[in-house]
Amino acid sequence: MKKLTLQQRPPYPIQSVDNALRLLQLLRDGGSIRLVDAASELDVAESTAHRLLAMLVYRGFALQDDSRRYVAGPSLGVRAIGAPWIHELRAAAQGPMEILAARLDETINLVVRVGINVRFIATAEARAVLRIGDRTGSVIPALGASSGKALLAQEPEERIRSLYRSKAAQVAGHALDDATYAWLLRELEAVRRTGYALSRAETEPDVGAIGVVVRGPEGRPIAALSAASPMSRLAGLTTRESREVLFECRDEISAVAAQLRVEAD
Numbered sequence: 001m002k003k004l005t006l007q008q009r010p011p012y013p014i015q016s017v018d019n020a021l022r023l024l025q026l027l028r029d030g031g032s033i034r035l036v037d038a039a040s041e042l043d044v045a046e047s048t049a050h051r052l053l054a055m056l057v058y059r060g061f062a063l064q065d066d067s068r069r070y071v072a073g074p075s076l077g078v079r080a081i082g083a084p085w086i087h088e089l090r091a092a093a094q095g096p097m098e099i100l101a102a103r104l105d106e107t108i109n110l111v112v113r114v115g116i117n118v119r120f121i122a123t124a125e126a127r128a129v130l131r132i133g134d135r136t137g138s139v140i141p142a143l144g145a146s147s148g149k150a151l152l153a154q155e156p157e158e159r160i161r162s163l164y165r166s167k168a169a170q171v172a173g174h175a176l177d178d179a180t181y182a183w184l185l186r187e188l189e190a191v192r193r194t195g196y197a198l199s200r201a202e203t204e205p206d207v208g209a210i211g212v213v214v215r216g217p218e219g220r221p222i223a224a225l226s227a228a229s230p231m232s233r234l235a236g237l238t239t240r241e242s243r244e245v246l247f248e249c250r251d252e253i254s255a256v257a258a259q260l261r262v263e264a265d
Contacts, residue, residue: 016052019042019044019048019052020052020055020056022041022042023038023042023049023052023053023056023062024056024061024076026038026041027056027061027062027070027071027072027073027076028072028076031071031072032065032069032070032071032072033069033070034068034069034070035049035050035053035068035070038052038053038070053070056070056073057070057073058138059075059137059138060073060074060075060137060138060139060140061073061075061076073139074117074139074140074141075137075138075139083112083262085260085261085262086112086121088260089110089121089214089222089223089253089256089257089260090110090121090122092253092256092257093110093122093214093225093253093256094122094124096249096252096253097110097122097123097124097225097249097253098124099249100124100227100245100246100249101124101125101126101127102127103245104126104227104237104242104245104246105126105127105128106126106128106131106132106227106228106229106233106237107123107124107125107126107131107132107133107134107227107228107229108123108124108225108226108227108228108249109122109123109135109147109209109225109226109227109228110122110123110214110223110224110225110253111145111147111148111151111223111224111226112222112223112224113142113148113151113152113224114139115163116141116142116143116163116164116174117139117140117141117142117148118139118140118141118142118145118147118148118151118224119137119138119139120135120136120137120138120139121136121223122136123135123136126229130230131229131230132207132228132229132230135228140203141174141203143164143176143184143187144199144202144203145199145202145203145209145211145226146196146197146198146199146209146210146211146224146226146228147197147209147211147224147225147226148197148211148224149187149188149191149197149198149199149211150191150196150197150211150212150213150224150226151213151221151223151224152184152188153188153189153191153192153197153213154213154221157185160184160185160188164176164181164184165181195212195247196210196211196212196243196246197210197211197212198210198211198234198238199211199226200231200234201231206230206231206232207228207229207230207231208228208229208230208231208233208234208237209226209227209228209229209234209237210226210227210234210237210238210242210243210246211224211225211226211227212224212225212226212246212247212250213225213250214250214253214254214257215254215257215258216254216257216258216260216262217257217258217259217260217261217262219258220262222257222260222262223253223257225246225249225250225253227242227246
């Protein structure tokens with residue numbers, strides 16, 4: 001049997017990166033950690049540990065529960081997408097997204113769905129001082145995100161039931177109760193009726209968004225485009241004029257996406 005070679009510490013380590021990776025290992029192996037324990041494990045000040053954990057939360061690798069403990073976030077448990085066309089889509093979408101961000105003066109995101117989550121693969125930030133920041137690389141539950149609802153609405157109800165009401169969902173810990181499942185079905189029906197989805201502070205406090213589906217070859221839904229803003233400005237994103245601008249960008253990206261070689265699920 002081939003023996004594994006133990007990796008040696010590099011001669012010029014980057015301490016902050018090493019500390020962040022050690023926190024990921026602690027979350028992966030232990031499931032949760034307190035701020036004071038994280039600082040002790042890394043032998044750093046609590047303020048330093050807090051900044052590192054804050055970045056992990058920002059990128060979806062950690063969450064803070066009601067007891068203020070840090071727990072493993074969705075990015076630690078989401079499989080790799082493994083789709084070469086993602087890079088092509090991101091490159092093709094960046095220009096139209098930046099134009100849309102300038103026209104709406106709100107942050108624009110491109111996401112793909114991975115099971116019950118959505119992963120942000122590209123962002124074009126608004127220039128406004130009060131704006132939603134770059135979410136590239138972050139992973140959040142699909143059912144609360146406008147982009148996630150837009151993509152889920154493309155699935156038949158049997159698939160939705162499999163994702164959220166099956167025995168597998170119960171074992172995985174993400175099964176929905178009767179009330180939440182009924183709410184989700186109503187939300188998805190509204191998306192099918194209007195052609196767009198809304199999120200009203202359902203994934204982050206004071207963050208609203210409107211999302212639409214990006215279609216690839218043969219009209220298949222492969223991604224979603226969303227515009228995000230503080231809740232106080234969400235109404236401005238839902239006006240007819242704003243929706244038409246969003247739809248134009250969606251159609252431009254979809255025209256490119258239709259030429260990609262996307263493997264069927």
